[in-house]
Amino acid sequence: MKSVKKSLLAASISALLTACGGGGGGGTTTPPAPSTSFTLSGTVPGTLIEAFCDDGSYYSTTSDDSVPGSDHPFELELPNNLVCRLVMTTNESTANPVITQIGFVDTGASEESIAFTSDTDVDLGHIDLEMNPDPGCPGAGTYDANCDGVLDTPLEIEVESTEIEVVELVSDPMDTDRDGIINAYEDDDGDGEPNALDEDDDGDGMTIWMMMTTMMVRMTTKRAKAEPAITPLPQVMTRQPGVSWQQPSVPSVMALTAIL
Ligand SMILES: [Ca+2]
Ligand SMILES: [Ca+2]
Ligand SMILES: [Ca+2]
Ligand SMILES: [Ca+2]
Incomplete structure (x- = not known):
């Protein structure tokens, strides 16, 4: 699943950087809570919650399913004033995850966007996410036209400008085609798997694992050449x-x- 792919990739990159003697940086699935952060909370029907932010950082959590009933609470700690985008996945541990991009609507300011930021704790209330894969798939999807598990349009949530700033962007590098779905959840190679879940998201036959292996071999060879001969x-x-x-x-x- 996506979180596995990302966490393994992050771990591999971290290992590579360490091997190079390099420093940190980059996203991580479980970062320590920033000192200047706010808590985004709400309830969902059993869900992975992910935030993709402007500086490349990535935050995720899963809702607490130990609470009886269908409304499972979650809390996600995000840095203050960092523009992020929110994606929620139901059935994330199954073969048919249902992935929903969240859109934020500030009716008072007549603004809407998938990009948002805040510097105060926010309770989004209950978010009634779609639980079922599009019954028309494969072939005749109605709310997931390409049947990749990602809903075609964001689920819009009304917010107050006192809590969340809806950030309307002229261009968004994290949603290049401006359709309201971030690049990570596009299906670039059209194989029915969104990029974040696809080990070969550009369909060139080279999987992420093959790339990592190639990088490791190159770096090991480079290090061996750089080290002096053993006296x-x-x-x-x-x-x-x-x-x-x-x-x-x-x-x-x-x-x-x-x-x-
Ligand atoms: Ca889709
Ligand atoms: Ca897009
Ligand atoms: Ca794909
Ligand atoms: Ca590839």
């Missing part, structure tokens, strides 16, 4: 003809300690 260790102990083993010299003891 042969000095002889640790010598045996002279006719006499017992000799005490090792001090440098030899140090060399032996180093390899032990």
